[in-house]
Amino acid sequence: MAEKIILFTELPGLKLYKRGKVRDVYDLGDKLLIVSTDRISAFDVVLPCGIPFKGKVLNSISCFWFEFLKGTIAHHLISADIGQYPEHLLKYKDQLSGRSMLVKKTKPFAVECVVRGYLSGSGWKEYQRTQSVCGIKLPAGLKESDKLPQIIFTPSTKEDTGHDINVTQDYVEKLIGQDTAEKLKEISIAVYRKAGEYACEKGIIIADTKFEFGVMDGRITLIDEVLTPDSSRFWPKEQYSPGKPQPSFDKQFVRDYLESLDWDKKAPAPALPEDIIRKTSQKYLDAYHKLTGNTLPA
Numbered sequence: 001m002a003e004k005i006i007l008f009t010e011l012p013g014l015k016l017y018k019r020g021k022v023r024d025v026y027d028l029g030d031k032l033l034i035v036s037t038d039r040i041s042a043f044d045v046v047l048p049c050g051i052p053f054k055g056k057v058l059n060s061i062s063c064f065w066f067e068f069l070k071g072t073i074a075h076h077l078i079s080a081d082i083g084q085y086p087e088h089l090l091k092y093k094d095q096l097s098g099r100s101m102l103v104k105k106t107k108p109f110a111v112e113c114v115v116r117g118y119l120s121g122s123g124w125k126e127y128q129r130t131q132s133v134c135g136i137k138l139p140a141g142l143k144e145s146d147k148l149p150q151i152i153f154t155p156s157t158k159e160d161t162g163h164d165i166n167v168t169q170d171y172v173e174k175l176i177g178q179d180t181a182e183k184l185k186e187i188s189i190a191v192y193r194k195a196g197e198y199a200c201e202k203g204i205i206i207a208d209t210k211f212e213f214g215v216m217d218g219r220i221t222l223i224d225e226v227l228t229p230d231s232s233r234f235w236p237k238e239q240y241s242p243g244k245p246q247p248s249f250d251k252q253f254v255r256d257y258l259e260s261l262d263w264d265k266k267a268p269a270p271a272l273p274e275d276i277i278r279k280t281s282q283k284y285l286d287a288y289h290k291l292t293g294n295t296l297p298a
Contacts, residue, residue, distance in 0.1 A: 005038045005050040009095050013088070021046055022058065022230060028102075031078065033089070035100045036225075040280070042255050043265040044163060049272050055099040056296055057284040058228045063101065064292050065195060065226040072194060073187055075222040076103040076214070098296070106214025106221050111172055112156045112164050113184055115192040118207035119146045120233060120246070122166075123154070134166045143243040145207070145235075151192060153185045158212075183220060184213060195227050202290050204249065205240055207233035229287050249287035254280055 009024045017027040021041040026033040036059040038050030059080060066077045079085070080101040082093055089096065116123055116133065123133040124144050132138055134154035142148075155172050156164040172181040188211050196206045209232035212224040225231050229250035239247050257276050263269070272280075288296055 003052040005052055006055060006095060006099070007037055007039055007050045009035050009037065009092075011092050011095065022055070023225075028086070030105055032103050032105055033096075033100060034103060034224075035096060037099070040251060040254060042251060042258050042269070045265065045267050045269045047254075047269045047272060049277060051277060051284065052281045053296060054281065054284050057288045058225060058230055059099045059101060060296060061228045061288055061291060062226045066222070068198065069191060069194065069222065069226070073191055073222045074216065074219050075226075076106055076216065078102045078104060103223070104216055104221075106216040106223055108158075108212060108214040108223060109176055109180075109184065110158055111167075111175065111184070112158050113188040113211040113213060114154045114156055114166075114208065115151060115188050115211070116154055116208040117148055117151050117192065117196060118205070118233075118235075119144060119148060120207050123208070135168050145240075145242040145244065145246050147242070151189050153188055155184075156210075180220075187213070187220060191222070199227075199234075199291060200237060202293075203237045204287065204290055205235040205237050205246075207235055207246070209233075229284055234287050249283045249290075251280065253283055 011026060014033070015027040017025040017032065022037055022039050024035045024037060036055035038052065038054045040047050040051050040054060063077065063080045066075045069075065082090065082097050082100070085102055119127055119142050126133050127138060127142060131140060133152060136152050136154065139149060153169070154166060155169065156166050158164060169181060169185065172184070191211065192206070192209060199206050206227065209227055211222065211226065214221050214223045232250065233252065234249035235246040236249065254272065254276065257272070258270070261270060285296060
């Protein structure tokens with residue numbers, strides 16, 4: 001039987017907190033229920049078609065990393081096992097199984113913690129103009145996709161609509177205080193380094209990623225999605241060749257296809273052909289298998 005694609009969840013009786021580009025979040029009082037749908041966005045526009053298995057992959061990869069990082073940073077995950085959910089949620093099992101997580105509420109920081117280990121995307125475009133990324137000066141002569149001399153922290157605003165805006169460390173310090181800003185930077189780089197070393201052993205280069213953090217019980221806590229193909233650039237290690245764009249396990253494949261069309265990158269977005277949908281789905285599944293050694297749980 002073909003995998004059922006879920007674009008939107010409908011959970012009557014539950015309070016919908018927000019619908020993001022991919023996730024539907026429900027308010028359960030002192031907890032949140034986060035459901036990863038099969039929606040896919042590109043250039044800040046949600047596409048009309050879903051990607052089979054995408055939501056389950058994102059959910060499962062985040063859960064994997066939460067477990068992997070539990071000795072490094074506190075996180076908000078309570079459980080992704082629907083058998084451990086409150087009883088009133090069990091009637092929504094067909095929409096929640098494999099693609100949801102029950103998490104503790106935190107007070108989120110209004111900043112995206114972006115970490116870069118390689119020169120790509122908007123960082124590469126900026127480097128070509130200014131020889132810097134987000135105001136951080138870099139050596140001359142770097143090529144596209146080069147490994148950076150050191151991991152850099154390039155925070156951004158967290159926008160509900162449109163593009164997040166790159167900001168400086170000084171901006172973050174003024175927003176949340178110098179000590180907290182420095183801690184976020186240190187934690188982000190430490191988590192990226194630890195996860196990146198593991199992923200590299202499994203054949204995946206994590207070129208860059210973005211984290212979100214909140215405060216829970218006075219502690220900085222890792223929240224939302226973690227090191228997924230949606231929040232990171234995943235490159236196959238065996239094909240890595242600097243000086244050009246890299247093949248990827250993430251939705252860059254979809255962006256590249258859309259770039260080939262005569263589309264103004266405004267809603268409504270065009271539908272994807274079946275072969276692009278199928279290949280994209282396989283990339284997400286491959287990323288999960290490479291990282292965990294497992295096949296996707298049902």
